[in-house]
Amino acid sequence: MAITSANQLELLQTAEAVAREKMIDPDLVIQAMEDSLARAAKSRYGSEMDIRVHIDRKTGNATFTRVRTVVEDEEVENYQAQVTVAQARPYLDNPKVGDEIIDQVPPVELGRIAAQSAKQVILQKVREAERDRQYEEFKDRAGTIINGVVKREEYGNIIVDVGRGEAILRRNEKIGRESYRPNDRIRAYVKDVRRESRGPQIFLSRTDPQFMAELFKMEVPEIYDGVIEIKAVARDPGSRAKIAVISYDNSIDPVGACVGMRGSRVQAVVGELQGEKIDIIPWSEDQATFLVNALQPAEVAKVVFDEDASRIEVVVPDEQLSLAIGRRGQNVRLASQLTGLDIDILTEEEESKRRQAEFNARTKLFMDALDLDEFFAQLLVAEGFTNLEEVAYIELDELTSIDGVDEGTAAELQTRAREHLEAANRAALENARALGAEDSLIEFEGLTPQMVEALAKDDVKTLEDFATCADWELAGGWTTANGQRVKDEGILEPFDVSLEEAQTMVMTARVMLGWVDPTEMESADEAETKETDEKEAGV
Template sequence: MAITSANQLELLQTAEAVAREKMIDPGLVVEAMEESLARAAKSRYGSEMDIRVKIDRRTGKATFTRVRTVVADDELENYQAEMTVETAKQYLSDPQIGDTFVEEVPPVELGRIAAQSAKQVILQKVREAERDRQYEEFKDRVGTIINGVVKREEFGNVVVDVGGGEATLRRNEKIGRESYRPNDRIRCYIKDVRREVRGPQIFLSRTAPEFMAELFKMEVPEIYDGIIEIKAVARDPGSRAKIAVISYDGSIDPVGACVGMRGSRVQAVVNELQGEKIDIIPWSEDLPTFLVNALQPAEVSKVVLDEDAERIEVVVPDEQLSLAIGRRGQNVRLASQLTGLDIDIMTEEEESKRRQAEFEERTKLFMETLDVDEFFAQLLVSEGFTNLEEVAYVELDELLVIDGVDEGTAEELQTRAREFLEEQARKALENARELGAQDSLIDFEGLSPQMVEALAKDGVLTLEDFATCADWELAGGWTSVNGERVKDDGLLEPFEVSLEEAQHMVMTARVLLGWVDPTELDAEEDEDETEAQAE
């Protein structure tokens, strides 16, 4: 088939038809045609030639040209696509390196093989353009809800037609034992869109917490308008969920707005989520208050928050324990996800026993170290003293408030406490030296003799050893293993060294050793402060 004999407008008509069908720019189809014709021409004239084809966007006429570039004499490699300055003078008046000489060549005859090759090039380019269009269309829709039609189910994964392409709802992203048949309508959350070799992959979800949040946004106008904000969502898909909301308008009750008249709004979400029970609770900046709300319907007697460990202890009446924990731990698990804290639940009886055990332990400590009777030791514990350091270094006035303690008695108590602590420090230092602790570590500011002893027992003997430690190795921390938080014990954790203090000591050691430039450290601290202020 010769291009010259074909209906030239047919090229443009074909391009427009393909573009409409694939929903892509007609110009991309025309470019694909130009490339395919150029490739066919190269097979006719020679692959080393630089043959280019231009299709007129109005008439459809295809123009074939040969392009040769002017290069330096020593750079001439391809005689078919390049020429020297001297040779170019035959065609150009004042040739310069980099100039091009373009001449028109006769159109080629498209044989069967060339036509098939051209067709493959066009199809490939159209396919790539279609993939790019799909990716660009859906990448900005991540985090939104989309309606689709089920096409088929493969190995438990549902393939959904979402209009501009196909998306996948994986087996683990379905609620419970949901099953779908072809042509069923489905509503999903676009969780991720990835550009892959086989085309853009669109991944859907019906179990994501964000899916529930988006559903509420569709059902509750106040959320869409920003008057009410969803602060946190925790789900056990298909069974139960908790959602925390806050209102920025004092006249609007966030819980009531989400529930709706006779529960109409929340019921619409429940129906979409296959009957998933939803607890709507008010959000609070005060974590203990928020947790009390999150554990509803259970009643909470007391909350003890440990912000450093991101743990919280909740005390409930004995008869409320099972309700607070929930079936298979569901209630406390969802409350933990909602607050981002590990929650320990105990009954009032268990807490009372623990407090009694702590009281007896501290009483025994004071009796043995201060050489006082049980009654006097109990007085100290009752006044809030928990360790010897507090007795030894507290202001004298705080001891004088204890019944029966005069100034002489208070001074004697402090003397005994300090002598005991000094003896402990001396023994700890001796043990550390016997274990091999060096003066560089012993003299490091911030480490007590007991800390040095604990480090030496673990093989940290020099300042260099200490400087190689990670902050969490010293202060301890929490890591996630198989979705559960696991405690990492720190070498200095018994001495209540925080993560920030551990980090500061390690960096100070590295500066002393010359491993870190203190000016760079100051610059990093300034940047951190600036970022914190900006937040």
Template sequence: MAITSANQLELLQTAEAVAREKMIDPALVVEAMEESLARAAKSRYGAEMDIRVSIDRKTGKATFTRVRTVVEDEELENYQAEFTVEQAKQYMEDPKVGDVFVEEVPPVEMGRIAAQSAKQVILQKVREAERDRQYEEFKDRAGTIINGVVKREEYGNVIVDVGRGEGILRRNEKIGRESYRPNDRIRCYIKDVRRETRGPQIFLSRTAPEFMAELFKMEVPEIYDGIIEIKAVARDPGSRAKIAVISYDGSIDPVGACVGMRGSRVQAVVNELQGEKIDIIPWNEDQPTFLVNALQPAEVTKVVLDEEAGKIEVVVPDEQLSLAIGRRGQNVRLASQLTNLDIDIMTEAEESERRQKEFEERTSLFMDTLDLDEFFAQLLVSEGFTNLEEVAYVELDELLVIDGVDEDTANELQARARDYIEAQNRAALEAARELGVEDSLVQFEGLTPQMVEALAKDGVLTLEDFATCADWELAGGWTTVEGERVKDDGILEPFDMSLEEAQDLVMTARIVLGWVDPADLEAEEEEAAEETAEDQEEAGA
């Protein structure tokens, strides 16, 4: 097949038709044609030749040229595409290294195999251009809702026609057991768009919490306008969900706005989510208050927050326990996801029983260690004393407020407490020394004898050993494993040591050992303070 004047314009017409069908730039199709013709010409003239083809964008005329580059004598490798300065003088005036010589060569006759090869090159280039166009179009639409048409279902995954591409709704991203037939209309959330070798992959979801948030944004104008903000969403797809909202306009009720007149707005979202029940909850910066709201419809009697552990204890009336937990733990699980806290729920009877147990344990402690009768020990516990250290080192006036305690009795109580503590300290140090602990650790300020004993039992025998410990190894902490918070026990955690205290002790040990220069620490703190100030200024601006 020769490219004659009769079919030159057909090249441009074909390029226009393909570009229009695939919705890509016609210039990309023409470039693919040029490359395919150049490949066919190389098979005719020789693969080592640098043959290039240029198609005139107006007339469709294809020009075949051979390009040769001037190189240094010692760099000459390809005699068909390169030549030396001396050889170039036959074709050029005053040639220099790097110059190129271009000469036109006759068009080639394309046989059946060459034509088939050219077709494959064009198709490949068109596919690549189409993939790039799809990726560029959809990459910025991640995080939005899209309407599509179901094309087919493969192994439980739904292939969705989203206009200029295809998206995949995986089996685990569908709500419950919903099924679709070809040509069904479907609304999905674009979860991710990735560029892969087989083309751009558009991953869709109907179970993502963001899908519900986007649906509310579509149904509630106040959310779209930014007057109301969705702060958190927790879902059990197809069954139940909780959504926390806050209003930045005091005259607008965020919950009422999301519910709508006679529930019209929330009902539109419920219908889209296959009847998923939705609790709309007012957001509150105070975590205990927010949690009380999140556990609706259950009533909460008392909340105890442990910020460091990220845990919270909730006390509910006995008859409200099943309502607070929900069917299969659904209510408390969603409330936990919404607040990002681990929630322990107990009844008033259970809390009363726990408090009674703590009262008895402390009473028994004072009876055994201070040689007191039960009534006197109960008086101490009732006044808020929880351990021997408080009794031993508290101001004398705090003991004198207890009924029946005069100055002599108070002094005797403190003397007994101090004697017992000192005896315990001596025993702890003896046990630690038997384990091989060194004086450098014993004399380190900030560690009690009991702490030194605990460290020794864990193999920490020197100040150097202590300085290599991580703060969480000492104070304990929490690690997220497969979406669940797991407790890491610390060596000194039984002594109520916080992470900050552990960090300070370890850093002090490193300074004492000369591992860290205090001047460097000060410089780092100043730099961090400056960065924080700059961030605050930018946020304020």
């Protein structure tokens, strides 16, 4: 079949019909036809030739041309598609590198094999255009709720018709033991849209915490309008959830607005989530207050916050322990997810026992180190003294303010404390030297003899060894493994060295060794300060 004998208008009508069916640009279909005809022409005239086809968008007339590009003499690689400047002179006036010689060639006869090949090229191009269209349509819908119709189930995964494409709801993204039949309507959260070789993949979820947040946005106009903001969400899909909200209008109660008249709003969300119980709590900038709210309905007696470890201890009445923890730890787990903190729950009795143990340990420390009787040692602990450094170097007035302690007694206490500390420092230094610690490390500012001893025990014996340490190796920290926070013990953690202090010491050591340019440190500090200031200013 020759192109010249084909119904040219029918070619355009076919392109428009395919474009309408696949909902893509008709020009893309015509381009696919041009590519397929060009491929067929190359099989006729030679694969090394640069054959191009242009189909007139109004008449459907197909024009076949051969293109040769002008290149430098030494760059000619394909003699069928490239010519030198000298070879181009008979065809072009004043030819230059990059010019093209275009010659029209006769249309080709499309045999059965060539026609099949052309059809495959067209189908492939149409599929690619359809995939691009689907991806462009759905990529901006990630993070929103979408309605669809169940088409089929494959290995527990649900294939959902979402209009101009298909989406997948994986079995681990379904709530509990949800089951669907073909043609069932389904509402889900668009978790991710990816461009893959087999086409755009749209991943849905009904267990994602943001699914519940988007449902509330649909049910509560104040959230949609921005008057109320959802600050945090934690879910145990199909069982229980907690959502923290805040109102930017003092006249609106955020919890009441989310609950609705007689619970109408929250019940609409509960119904969509298969009866999932939802605790709506007010969000607070104060972490302790927020945590107390998050642990509802349990009552909290006291909260102790550890900023370095991002952990928080919650003391509850003995009879409230099971309520605070919840069934299988559900309540405290959701509260932890909501606040982003690790939570330890203690009863008042357990906390009392721990405080008593700390009191006894400090009492024994003062009795042994300062040669005091039990009553006097307990008096120091009761006044808030926790270690020998506080006794040794505190202002004398602080000690004389204690009942029964005169200036002579206070001076004697400080003398004993300093002598004990000096003896301990000498012993630690001797032990560190015996372990191989070098003077470069011992004389480094900021390290006490006990710290040097601890470093030497961990095989950090020189300033170079110290400079290669990471800040978390010195100060300790937390890492997450398999969803669980794991404690990393730091070499200097027993000496209350913070992560920032460790980082400063390590960088100082690197500067002293010439590993780091101090001007770069200053620039980094300035950039960090600027970034912090901008965050605080709300920029």
